[in-house]
Amino acid sequence: MKYSFGLVALAAFATAAPTEVEKEAAKIAPRAACTTAVKLAAGSNPFSGKKFYANEYYAGEVAAAAAQMSDSSMAAKAAKVGQVGSFLWIDTIARVPLVADTLSKVACGEIAQIVVYDLPGRDCAAKASNGELAVGEISRYKSEYIDPIAAAIKANPNVAVALLIEPDSLPNLVTNANLTTCQASKSGYEEGVAYALKTLNLPNVAMYIDAGHGGWLGWDANLKPGAEGIAKVYKAAGSPKQVFGFATNVAGWNAFQQTPGEFSTATDAKYNKCQDEKRYVNAFAPLLKTAGMPNHAIVDTGRNAVTGLRLAWGDWCNVIGAGFGVRPTTTTNDALVDAFVWGKPGGESDGVSDPDADRYDSFCGHEDAFKPSPQAGQWNQAYFEQLLANAKPPF
Template sequence: MKFTQSAVLAFAATAVAAPSATTKDEPRQAASGCSSAVTLDPSSNPFKKYTLHPNKFYRDEVTAAVAQLSDSSLAAAAAKVADVGSFLWIDTIANIAKIEPALADVPCTNILGLVIYDLPGRDCAAKASNGELKVGEISRYKSEYIDPIVTLLKAHPNTAFALVIEPDSLPNLVTNSDKDTCKNSAAGYRDGVAYAIKNLNLPNVIMYLDAGHGGWLGWDANLKPGAQELAKAFKAGGSPKQLRGIATNTAGWNAWDLSPGEFSTASDAKYNKCQNEKIYVDTFAPELKSAGMPNHAIVDTGRNAKTGLRAEWGDWCNVNGAGFGVRPTSSTGDELADAFVWIKPGGESDGTSDSSATRYDSFCGKDDAFKPAPEAGTWNQAYFEMLLQNAVPSF
């Protein structure tokens, strides 16, 4: 799994922990689901009622990482990361099999976060997270990927689900439409996203459509086209009532409310008023509303505790010096921002630094990228330890 894009000024994100209070780490629990069917009200913030569940797969990765630490104080701090709620990435057809076991220990007070991420021609503007489905394989996406997920979620009506829909896909069509790979992927992206949100529109599900971040669609010239692109998908999917808005800063580095922004002194800063994610959420929301789409947001704070680390907005891969950010909480201080959440599992690589690898992307070899780094989605122990040591607030 990765983050975003190839170059173009309008990219990537800054990092800083949000100032609002964090929630207490949730203890691991064995109780599963509720005693009756869950109905999520899309007109209200689900994270006010439900705690993002610390899914077993990330907990297992963190537990294995703790076992490698010889420093007892660092190990004790690392162990606490396992109890932080995070999203589970369903980024291949095979990984659909993770949903059932991930459900086993979700109590009625929690909501299980899933990232829906397997479009044909995925990651059209970069190489690190190219997917398994080729351009044109939209029928496979629908029948072998989305349909089985829908069946599973329907089979568990007593569990609440929060879904992030297809990171990077529609934002790529806004800013990378000149790339042949994105031109070729466009029809499948639009069709696939519409199909996904239409069919995943279940009473126990709340959905957020990925909208990049302030350093990407936040540029003045991208705001309206970005909102229109997302709204078209929303309407093509039948305007599903369980879609509440957008996800921003997925796997990103942008600060929530750093002022002035990380790139506020850049020569082109005058063309982007969205110098942090708060400004982006508040600025993009009216554009979404005008385009006819719900406009609440969740913001990924999983790795945005430090700023000033990147050479430019577009540097997205394994940023060196990063730290875990604010824990998941609905206390954002902004009515439009439902919650700070951990979407990207901190410790899993964004992409390999091995320039001879098939999926090597030059962004993973830049001076501000951590090295060495394994393939996207693979655990990087040293990077995890860095995130832990640089965490704000600390563990």
């Protein structure tokens, strides 16, 4: 999604009075967790034999969206989206309590999925998803963000948890090192990710470190530096055994397998052999292994059902015509891919399209970006309905 620009992400949510979505989610009673501690063995597929937990925050958003639909058949299809297991983004300190709340509702046989996403100077190459912590606030990141997340997971040892670690961060240090914002964020990114990996290295946890996608680190010149940069931080954390590998296409649009590739006819295509995420995983994984790190992957298929929509590979914001992709599954037909997952909650905006708005990023004003769109992370009803209408397989 980027190699010299910002990747889509989620922004801060309001944290005052509970929203209608949160009230709806709170109505659902907790289910029984396992009676014994969960241990996710290094080298195994942590998703195997488990149901992908459908977190109730997103389910509440989807229920509210379905209630707005006058077409009963579309509303029925929308309701099914809320039953799909997707990742819950913890993108502010104020949202950290959602971790404990979520884990209390996960049944035995399910696996919770959480995105860890609040580094100081977050998303240094974009504007739409800049975070709450300023460059240098690494102590707050550790004590107010990572430590409480770890405490919540420790308090729920009988729940399996998959963690997607800090989208955008380490790939930005490879491809956007010329930006002063990324230069300023570098030490905090590396220290923060290493601290997260070390602190969250718990027996019931499987961690995957974000590695961009084929259109970002898949370029010939980026593959090896990208793998070595991620492995460097992994080793700085003490090579924690609960790191299972890397995540690709998070909040992205790339097909998992497509021949020829979506951008295979571009003038610079000869410099990128990773024309889909399958080719990217199979090019990146051996380099990670050589660098001394576990190399299995998870791939986000949440919004990649329709390709050929972007005018350029780098267009990442609310792409017009997109659809929900393959549902989360461990049937990937690739030994290196543990699971297809829904990393991005479809319907939550990538960024605001109003050029006069705070945190406006020009990519959200591109011709292939959906308009109007609200601030990153806020619900976009019309866009959700588009994703639903274009879903493959359909709901």
